[in-house]
Amino acid sequence: MRSRSRFTLGLSVAAAAAAFGSGLGLLGVPAASAHHSFAMYDQTKLVVITGSVKEFQWSNPHALVWLFKDPPGSAPRPGAGVVVAPAPAAEAGELWSIELPTSPGVLRKLGWTKHSLEPGDHVAMEINPLRSGEHGGSFKKVTNLKTGEVLTANTSGLGFGGNGGDSGGAYPPGAGGGSPPAGAGK
Amino acid sequence: MIQRFCDWLVRTPFSVLLQRVGWIVPTVQTIHILLIGVVMAAVALFNARLLGIGGRAQSLVESEARFLPWVWAALPGLALTGALLVVAEPARELTNPAFATKLVLLAVVVTISALVRRGLRRRPDRWQGPEGLGSTGIARLAGGVSLALWVGIVVAGRWIAYVLDV
């Protein structure tokens, strides 16, 4: 293939892909977005959302939590050992989708099960929020506000369920210093 | 040390730009996949010829000259798109054994391909014409190994997502 045709080919492929890419991007990222790249999430921010679990999707490639966020001013931010009364499920607040960084297979190795989170569980979830500001984030840590149980999905092997302290967030400058990041996104 | 490099890289303005503009990463990934398609088609046909299971109407020399240029043409684009993906999410690749495996396999198969090319061009008379229309043990070996390596590269690349930095 002559180099000029090669160049034209490469350029056309890139242009077509870019056109499709922006076209699909314009389809918009709806209120709940999944990802196959962590780039969508702001990894320098940690946000805590409290609410009740609507659904815990135990599925490949990444597990997902649907959460009704508590209306503002309802539940206080829990400290260690504080038990908070569950929020009434009927008062469903904003729906958030929080994606775990990995699959059921890996989560199982980290001590999770399909029933680690059940519908109605009142939790405080620590996430890297979506850059776009929409109601979604990348999971860092969850505290069950009734039982006090803490779960992380820190795939570098630290913070295995219950060893709450290390949230595994590598990028926030102040948090946890030099701990490795929560591993590969998809 | 790699970790510190990743932490630095992910904060650079260029990396943040790639992360922030939503359609860039999927588009770069798409181009990467399309170029892999070009490589796999060429590799399938050439290695089928080496293995003696297809394309026997042309000699090994002709087959190599026809198919391998597509691979060489696609590699720079693959390297560029790959580099962009690493800049957007450094830790995902640079701390990942699947990514390291992919690069090692790539180095091996590129070396083998270069050796095959040299072998074919050094004794074209041997590999051209009616005598060159069949296949030999060494050609079959090269074909089988090279095909396995290319498939391995694609598999390792996909498994970056499934193998974590434990």
Add this chain to the structure above:
Amino acid sequence: MSAVPQILNGLLARVEETAVSTAIRETTWLFPVIETVHVLALTLVVGTIATFDLRLVGWASRKLPVTRLARELLPWTWGGFVAAVVSGALLFGSKAIHYAENPAFQLKVVLLILSGVNMLIFQTITFRRVAEWDTALPPPVRARTAGAFSLVFWIGVVAAGRWIGFLL
């Protein structure tokens, strides 16, 4: 997220609940392996089709007759396509409703159908009289059109497929 008609929803729910779909959804290795097969298969399909299309538009492999390329490439295309469809169907089944509602997946299906129609038209009309233009350069307009459309559709299939994971 686009809704799916109720009847279809019931059927998709049943597909999701089968043992196979559940295993793919919840166990460790099935999903990665099937997805890897899907990726390998699709690269073969797209690579061989692109090579053939580039000949149809007259940009590459110009010295080779179209019929020869068809003979060499298209068996690989079909083999890859079958593997891609089977693996794709298995992946789809594991979260059927989720994928059916996903705009990127819907676009992918539409583009697959369009490329199928394009191929059908090409095979039944244009390719019938290929002897007339087998080695003609540039190729006739109808061949170049078929090739161009095919390239655009298949690039779109890959892009849409990649986007499935970026939308919920």
